[in-house]
Amino acid sequence: MTTVAVAGASGYAGGELLRYLAQHPTFDLLAACAAGRAGEPLAQVHPQFAGTSWAGMVLDETTPDVLNQADLVFLALPHGESAAIVQAFDADVRIVDLGADFRLASADAWVTYYGGDHAGSWTYGLPELPGKRDEITSSTRVANPGCYPTAVALALAPLAKAGVIEPTDIVVVAASGTSGAGRKASDSLLATNVMGSMSAYKVGGVHQHTPEMEQSIATAAGWDVGEVRLSFTPTLAPMPRGIVATCTARIKANADARDILAETYAGERFVTVLPEGQWPQSGSVSGTNGAHLQAAVDARTGRVTVVSVIDNLGKGAAGQALQNANLMTGHDEAAGLDVIGVAP
Numbered sequence: 426m427t428t429v430a431v432a433g434a435s436g437y438a439g440g441e442l443l444r445y446l447a448q449h450p451t452f453d454l455l456a457a458c459a460a461g462r463a464g465e466p467l468a469q470v471h472p473q474f475a476g477t478s479w480a481g482m483v484l485d486e487t488t489p490d491v492l493n494q495a496d497l498v499f500l501a502l503p504h505g506e507s508a509a510i511v512q513a514f515d516a517d518v519r520i521v522d523l524g525a526d527f528r529l530a531s532a533d534a535w536v537t538y539y540g541g542d543h544a545g546s547w548t549y550g551l552p553e554l555p556g557k558r559d560e561i562t563s564s565t566r567v568a569n570p571g572c573y574p575t576a577v578a579l580a581l582a583p584l585a586k587a588g589v590i591e592p593t594d595i596v597v598v599a600a601s602g603t604s605g606a607g608r609k610a611s612d613s614l615l616a617t618n619v620m621g622s623m624s625a626y627k628v629g630g631v632h633q634h635t636p637e638m639e640q641s642i643a644t645a646a647g648w649d650v651g652e653v654r655l656s657f658t659p660t661l662a663p664m665p666r667g668i669v670a671t672c673t674a675r676i677k678a679n680a681d682a683r684d685i686l687a688e689t690y691a692g693e694r695f696v697t698v699l700p701e702g703q704w705p706q707s708g709s710v711s712g713t714n715g716a717h718l719q720a721a722v723d724a725r726t727g728r729v730t731v732v733s734v735i736d737n738l739g740k741g742a743a744g745q746a747l748q749n750a751n752l753m754t755g756h757d758e759a760a761g762l763d764v765i766g767v768a769p
Contacts, residue, residue, distance in 0.1 A: 572741030714744030
């Protein structure tokens with residue numbers, strides 16, 4: 426058995442991670458920690474655990490003393506908090522950080538989009554990107570990708586690696602469910618403002634996931650990150666979870682984008698290129714670690730469109746974190762993870 430601990434267990438990603446861990450065959454939950462909700466039983470914080478053997482589990486304080494007792498720790502903390510706490514961890518404790526602290530290689534990009542000191546970068550935890558599965562397997566520190574960057578990298582990295590898209594003209598418009606904004610109360614997330622309405626936010630290249638997307642695409646293609654120019658517009662959709670990313674780029678004539686994607690992901694357990702003509706729906710991957718993709722080329726404009734859907738709490742957060750943890754500890758990569766969505 427591998428003992429694990431979760432910091433940030435009271436949040437949406439933390440709760441989803443606990444749901445996956447509850448069905449994991451060989452991970453033993455040692456502690457679930459939450460700053461503001463410490464001392465409360467799990468089922469009071471996450472009612473979905475009522476009636477389970479974990480319902481009465483009392484959430485611990487988030488301290489290195491508690492977390493250091495585990496073989497592997499998941500950090501589902503607000504951006505900027507992981508870098509401080511990991512300094513107190515023992516060197517042999519494996520860590521998967523669901524925050525942004527260690528995703529970016531560029532200190533300048535970190536300062537521009539997040540502010541504060543750059544803590545450095547860890548192994549980037551998107552196993553389906555070229556070479557990453559082996560890197561993750563041999564790592565003790567892994568940075569879990571962001572939700573939007575996961576959807577976009579899965580859509581465009583294979584085309585970039587194949588050299589069929591232009592790096593300087595990439596446009597992404599993506600819709601996310603409200604859980605992507607976290608559990609903290611906000612006027613913009615009130616039901617009266619969300620139900621029956623969609624809205625764009627952080628428009629004009631200011632969303633913090635922009636440099637991470639550019640970094641993933643550049644790394645996959647072997648480009649300098651400065652060569653990639655990606656325009657990203659996020660939108661808030663009236664649904665609790667899910668991401669629909671519509672990604673477009675200029676493509677070389679006669680390139681078959683769908684064939685490239687299908688060949689890249691053949692044999693992958695969590696990424697599916699749908700049959701030609703079938704377009705992804707966010708509900709199809711809800712509650713799973715799956716990603717569905719489809720592509721089409723507009724010959725008139727010379728652009729390719731790839732639609733990528735994931736569950737922002739699944740492949741975009743907790744599911745991917747568990748996939749990484751499985752690789753880091755030598756377990757089956759799919760242990761504890763679902764691929765069949767909860768639909769409708």
